[in-house]
Amino acid sequence: MPEGIAIKVTVNGVVRERRVEPRLLLADFLRHELELTGTHVGCEHGVCGACTVLVDGATARSCLLFAAQLDGARITTVEGLARDGEPQPIHDAFHENHALQCGYCTPGFLITVHELLAENPEPTDADVRDALSGNLCRCTGYVNIIKAVLDAADRLRATGWRPLSR
């Protein structure tokens, strides 16, 4: 009798089939089974945002999902945000505005920012602060992150580049 629950998930555009123990969290599935270590594990109770990924186009805490639940789902991790290995305007804005230091929180922020800018291409400072309130950073003090997001919004509008659609 084969062990585990059979799942077929599309991760960053690639179909993956595996058998998983029910209690395997999506975050751990991505990191250990698929070796996509860009998604980070912080608090394991949904508060810090470091584990945030896109599930069927919407942000979700990968520490609060079991891989077993996601048969048939489409998942995007931070590795999937860069197209053909080239960084995107959001990445450029983070880099140039010094919006990261250790980088631990950064993947979670990038995923959250993608959703924010897909839904609100012209956010105000207050919109950005509100949207990012679920992602914690211990290094930067957030000021440069907010600048980076507003800068990214400008760049996206200027080039007409769109984040991943739902």
Add this chain to the structure above:
Amino acid sequence: MKPAPFEYVTPRTLDEVLMRLADLGDDAKLLAGGQSLVPAMNLRLARPRVLIDLGRVSDIDYIRAVDGTVALGACVRQRTAERSEAVSRGVPLLARALPFIGHPAIRNRGTVGGSLAHADPAAELPAVVAALDGELVVASARGRRTVKPSEFFTSYMTTALRPDEMLLEVRLPHATATSRSAFVEFARRPGDFALAGVAVVLDVDAANTARAARVALFGVGPTPVRVVRAERCLTGRVITDDVLREAAQSAAREIDPPSDLHATSHYRRRLATVLVEDALRQALAGVY
């Protein structure tokens, strides 16, 4: 930490879910959005032997108009309800409260029914249902029953749900031309658990007289608290600044808030007083 091992089942229909619950009772937990259950499992505060995933069950995530109410299936995602026109038009209080729940990533998965069944004392939705005097529809293999909020929310994280029962639907009365509502809460940071909050629903006539008032506080006790003496202060009276202040003071005397790591009882009581007045003013102004 990682969760303890469990058996995982994926029923396809409501009947299957109810049969499983009849069989397993307390040995099983229902998995809806998982935004409260999975943290508890990760911390090993919850160790269900069996997890019943509702994710493949059809037709329990509807938003429907039913006889002057808006009926939400228990598995409606909070984010779906937040974006629903039926909700923003029919139950503006719910639309106003939803963005206060956690963060978008939480609301993308979290469900309306899950939050109600989890019954966290600091949660927004139980107070919303209490202020609207809505109805909770509970299902089991034995049949269905309808429960009012005061009977449903019994204590900290405890509801009237029996081990073989599932919350199926919540029915909320449709707003009318004369109803006014407001929702306020205070938390240290947006998305944190509220230290205290208030949901109010008023029925106000053209002469600024409150024909009916329902004021529900949360974060100030084990369950949402309807401050009935404050409500009586308002009912049948022309609403003036003095009346609002009187109602807020009365509300403060009707609660017995806990002291904990986040706030003292005294602080919560002060907070509640201010928030009740704020909420009443917002409701009257038709603000939000």
